[in-house]
Amino acid sequence: MFRHAQLESVKAWISDPAHAALPLHARVQRAIRQLILDGVLDVGRPLPATRALAKSLGVSRDTVESAYSQLHAEGFIERRVGSGSFVSERAQRLQGLGNTARPRTQHETTRLSQRGSALFQGGGVRDFLLPRAFAPGVPETRSFPLQTWERLERQVLKDYGTQALLHSPPQGMESLRRAIANYVNLERGARATPERVLVLTSSQQALTLCAQVLLDAGDRIFIEDPAYHGARKAFDAAGLECVPIPVDSDGLRVDQLLESTQAANGAAKAVFLTPSHQFPSGATLALDRRLAVIDWASQQQGWIIEDDYDSEFHYAGKPTACVQGLDPHDRTIYIGTFTKSLFPGLRIGYMVLPPALVAPMTVARTLLDGHSAPIPQLTLARFIDDGHFGAHVRTMRSIYAKRRDVLAQLITEHLADYLEPRVPAGGMQMPCLFTRDLPEHEAVESARRAGIDLLGLAALHASSRHQAGFLMGFAAHAPHELEAAVKKLATVLDTLCG
Template identity: 70%
Template sequence: MFKSSQLETVKAWLVNPANAAFPLHVRIQRAIKQLILDGVLTSGKPLPATRALAKSLAVSRDTVETAYGQLHAEGFIERRVGSGSFVSAMAQRSSGRRVKRSIPLENHETALSQRGLAMFRGGGIRNFPAPRPFVQGVPETRNFPLPVWERLERQVLKEYGHLALQAGPPQGMEALRCAVADYINLERGARATPERILILTSSQQAIALCAQVLLDAGDRIFIEDPAYHGARKAFEAAGLECVPIPVDQQGLQVDALRHSPTPARVVFLSPSHQFPTGATLTLDRRLALVEWAAQQKAWIIEDDYDSEFHYAGKPTACVQGMDHYDRTLYVGTFTKSLFPGVRIGYMLLPEVLVEPMTRARTLLDGHSAPIPQLTLARFIEAGHFGAHVRSMRLIYAGRLNLLVQLIEKHLSDYVTPALPDGGMQIPCKLVCDVSEQAVIDGARRAGIDLFGLTGLYAAAKPQAGFLLGFAAYTPMELEAAVKSLARVFRDLLR
């Protein structure tokens, strides 16, 4: 018979709400199997007779018989006519507890490859399923026209039927590639054709793909300083040496790039709205950058992550549209202009890189899901995307203005904001005698998430402060959060 503790374990499996979807015999079978795997029931240990266990569990004998039958079929128990059921020797050899006793646990140094260790130490990219103020880069989703999206998705399913459930082409659905090419040609001044668009899951995937395809481990890449943390982590995880190039109010200092003592043949930058400073790369520097890439046979990775949200006139045309040498890889995403769950980004590639990048993409995740691609294509073609962006641009501009007023009213003794022309966050520099980390920790305890600026700098002298994201939060939420942050400062400065 089972010991009382073992019987209680099986009973716990029966009443656990998490197991409610499983039939009774499956719950009993899995409970006993877990006891065997954990080494609680050892090799040769007799199991209770089916009648006795059924009585103890208040279930039918057939239920226990079915559970035993499955355990026998999987090799966990032996059934001997006239003797009963016993834990098999084969099952004991796979006991998790014995494995843990005989093999010491590995640490991160020995368990991972150098690339895996770099990715682990880099900390990944923090995700916010339910963002709290002031998480940066998160769009407002409560205003998204869900009925329109649902109607278009039904149209896709009706037209394509079971074909929409199959794997899509690795380069992306043609309808979406056409829609994206038309959109960025019109709105961003790009020189795009559908044949040169590669649909991906995100701009982060595009950056990681560039790191693996364009460069080898040990190679150098120029990167803005300060820079987008997700890009630097992706490059470092690929074994690249990131060479920081300073940024000023006119964007990346191209002269510093051209005269760098450590040359590189790829540069990553966000020229339309630099992250995190908000600077826009001036026209003369854009042209100089294009000429540098042509002369050095180098590549430009242009991250255009939030150009839809520009509040002071139209945004500057993208670098790719000025590059007649075809040395620019243009990266865009819909996770900020629409909603994070759409998981659709894209790259506009030089013709020579289309096939290599597409083949490399097949080794990562194969393809993007066809149904959201086809739905998004219709969303763009019918004008819904443009209308949504215009609507959100007005909302975000209002929230930006309000946040600036709230900072001036409640936080002016503690921070100085750098007012952006666009984007979804405000960089704020600390001007009081308190550490950046102390503010971040105190804010977290108060239910607020801040993104520190110091960690975004490599060689340049870091400016202590943080980013205040405003796009995803209503005026009431912004006001309450600013007042809470003001209390955090007051408490720290007492």
């Protein structure tokens, strides 16, 4: 029989709310198993008869019988006809394992690989899970044509049946690759074919692939300064040496890039660009600089990694043609995403690759997640082909332009003592520079506690040459919501400044 303490331990395990989701027989089984693992019940120790234990626990005999049967099947107990149930000798090897889940002391550390440490210390990339003001890069989802999407998804399931439930080719569904190629050729001036498109889950995955497939640890890569934090973290985690190149109103300072190339002992093997809307300044890379970067890549046999993350939203004339479409040497990797143009939950991005990189990138992708889900891919292909994507982008472009202007006006009216807006020609967020000395990190944290998400500008710089401020997203919020959030931010900053 169980001692009183052992019986009470089983009762406590059964009644613990943390185990409430388990069936009763499983709770009894796991409670006894834990006593065995902890060494409380020694090898050869007899267990109570099922009837007696059921009475002690206030449960049915069938419940205890089911628990014992499972313990026997797992090798924790032996059942002898006419003699009862006993702790199995095989359980002796497992005793003591029950304590392995104890909390670590402050002196214990988890040993990670160098790569694992770099990934962890880099902090990852934070997604803004809820569209709180002023989370950058978050689109308006309330205006998305959900009924149209649902109708197209039903068509996909009807036409493909159970075929849509199978694996997608790792390069992506052919219909979506064709739709993407047609779209970027028409709207972005790209030189794409379906065979050169690789469908991914995100632009972040594309950056990780570029860092791992194109460069080795210790290799140098030019990055914009300031730069998109997700790119820099991907490159840092891969062990690359990021060389910052300053940005001005015309984008990346290509003259500085060329000077760094001449001065360096080992030339950089790639350059990372956000040429349509430089992140976070919003500057557009001038045409002569685009051509100069292309010449650099050709001469150095380097790679251009072009992140075209939100080029659909350009508010003054037509957006400039992408670098990839201007590059006759096939040294440019073009990265795009539907996360910002449609909705974050879609999780579809893509790369347009030089022909020589299609097979290596596709094989490398299979080691990350295998493939993207077929049903969203097939639905998106129809959404693009039927003209719904273009119509949605045009609608949101108009809405976002108005919201950009509203935010700029609200900052001028309510935050002029603290911020100066730099109104971008496109995109979904606005850089705002401090007009007085403020502790950026403290301001960001104070705003977060008040329900406002801001991205600090200083943290996006690799060099010490920077101006502090905020990157403020405006796309996901209506004018009255922006007004309320600006007034709340004004209160936060008033309190911070005393």
